[in-house]
Amino acid sequence: MEQDWIFGLAGGLLIGAGGAVYLLANGRIMGASGIIGGLVDGSGHSTRWERLAFLLGVFAMPIVLTWLWQPAITHLTDNLMVVAIAGLLVGVGTRIANGCTSGHGVCGISRLSLRGMVATVFYILAGGLTVVFFRHLLGVI
Amino acid sequence: MRNLYALIAGALFGAGLFISGMTDTTKVQGWLDVFGNWDPTLAFVMGGAIIPMAIAWQVTRVRRTPLVGGSFPPPPEPKLGRNLVVGSVLFGMGWGLAGLCPGPSVASLSYGGVGGLVFMAAMLIGMGAAPMVRARLDRTATAG
Numbered sequence: 001m002e003q004d005w006i007f008g009l010a011g012g013l014l015i016g017a018g019g020a021v022y023l024l025a026n027g028r029i030m031g032a033s034g035i036i037g038g039l040v041d042g043s044g045h046s047t048r049w050e051r052l053a054f055l056l057g058v059f060a061m062p063i064v065l066t067w068l069w070q071p072a073i074t075h076l077t078d079n080l081m082v083v084a085i086a087g088l089l090v091g092v093g094t095r096i097a098n099g100c101t102s103g104h105g106v107c108g109i110s111r112l113s114l115r116g117m118v119a120t121v122f123y124i125l126a127g128g129l130t131v132v133f134f135r136h137l138l139g140v141i
Numbered sequence: 142m143r144n145l146y147a148l149i150a151g152a153l154f155g156a157g158l159f160i161s162g163m164t165d166t167t168k169v170q171g172w173l174d175v176f177g178n179w180d181p182t183l184a185f186v187m188g189g190a191i192i193p194m195a196i197a198w199q200v201t202r203v204r205r206t207p208l209v210g211g212s213f214p215p216p217p218e219p220k221l222g223r224n225l226v227v228g229s230v231l232f233g234m235g236w237g238l239a240g241l242c243p244g245p246s247v248a249s250l251s252y253g254g255v256g257g258l259v260f261m262a263a264m265l266i267g268m269g270a271a272p273m274v275r276a277r278l279d280r281t282a283t284a285g
Contacts, residue, residue: 004162008182011161012189018153019190020197025146027207029214030154032244033268040268046147053144057151058247062159066252072159074249075167075240076256082238087246087260089235091267094243096275097228101242102154104229105187110194113217119229124173126233131173134238141170141238 019107026050031103032058033094041095077141097123143209155248161186164249166240173237223282224275 019030028046035051038044066072077083094100097119099108104123108116134140162168163186171180201213236242241249241260250257 004168004180004182005185008161008185009189011157011159011163012186012191013193014153014157014160015186016157016190016193016197018150018157020193021146021153022150023194023197023207023213024200024204025150025208026143027209027211027213030150032154032242032247036243036247036265037268037271040265041272047143049144050147053147054151054154055247057148057153058155058158058244059250061152061155062164062248063251065156065159072164072249072252074165074253074257076249076253076260077166077239078256080256080259083256083259084263086235086239086241087263088267088270089231089238090242090246090260091235091264091269092271092274093228093230093232093235093267095228095268095271096224096278097232098225100232100244101236102244106190106194108217109187110191111198111217114219115217115221115225118221119225122226122229123233123236126230127173127237128175128233130234130237131170132176135170135174136176 015102015106016110019102019110022054023107029103029107030054031099031107033090033100034098034103037095079140082141093123146209154244157186157190158245158248161189164245169240169242169245170237224278227278 022028022030034044035054038046039051062072099119104116104119109120158164162182168180168182172183207213239260246260246264250261
């Protein structure tokens with residue numbers, strides 16, 4: 001759709017505002033994989049309640065917006081095997097790389113972190129090649 | 142207060158993911174699909190998110206402490222290392238396969254159906270296994 005980029009930009013500004021609040025108020029980097037991962041392995045500086053409060057906000061806002069604004073849509077594949085493998089890869093990968101799209105991408109690039117930029121280049125390249133391979137060659141996704 | 146600020150930050154993040162369309166796997170896979178029907182939305186989301194964040198990093202230079210006290214994160218580590226690349230490639234593959242990364246997987250949990258729950262469970266298992274995988278990678282790095 002034509003106006004998708006406007007919603008993309010507006011949503012992006014909100015995502016950045018969330019990161020700015022987390023940094024300036026709590027002194028933390030808003031990386032979703034780090035916030036979730038710390039609950040799993042107890043690493044990092046944030047407290048358990050701080051992580052849970054953050055995740056509650058992430059989880060609840062789409063419910064509120066669905067009610068106030070427009071229905072939620074997603075097109076996750078029905079192939080649960082693909083979903084499970086993807087989840088495992090995302091879990092292992094983001095923790096080994098110490099960050100994901102929000103931590104390395106948004107928070108890293110915005111402070112001109114070389115690690116953030118390199119990580120972003122590699123996960124976008126790997127993601128692009130994966131879509132090309134599994135969609136156009138194998139037709140699985 | 143720390144928890145309230147975290148809730149506000151999470152709410153902004155969740156609202157941003159929802160409004161930008163990043164909780165829809167089609168838009169993410171559409172951005173990665175350069176040989177198909179390419180969808181540029183993700184670039185606008187990234188660009189939009191980086192603007193307030195870059196300003197916030199500038200503010201940390203003037204204000205030396207966060208609102209709740211303590212200190213700001215140290216400057217980014219300049220070392221790249223193999224784990225950064227290996228981890229990012231694994232993450233990218235999973236991201237491309239499902240069209241979900243950690244933030245949107247939480248944001249879409251309420252309407253992602255069984256698949257969303259399976260992804261979340263698998264991601265948590267992967268995160269739990271990561272220290273073991275990392276230790277193995279480090280061993281082969283020193284051995285090789």
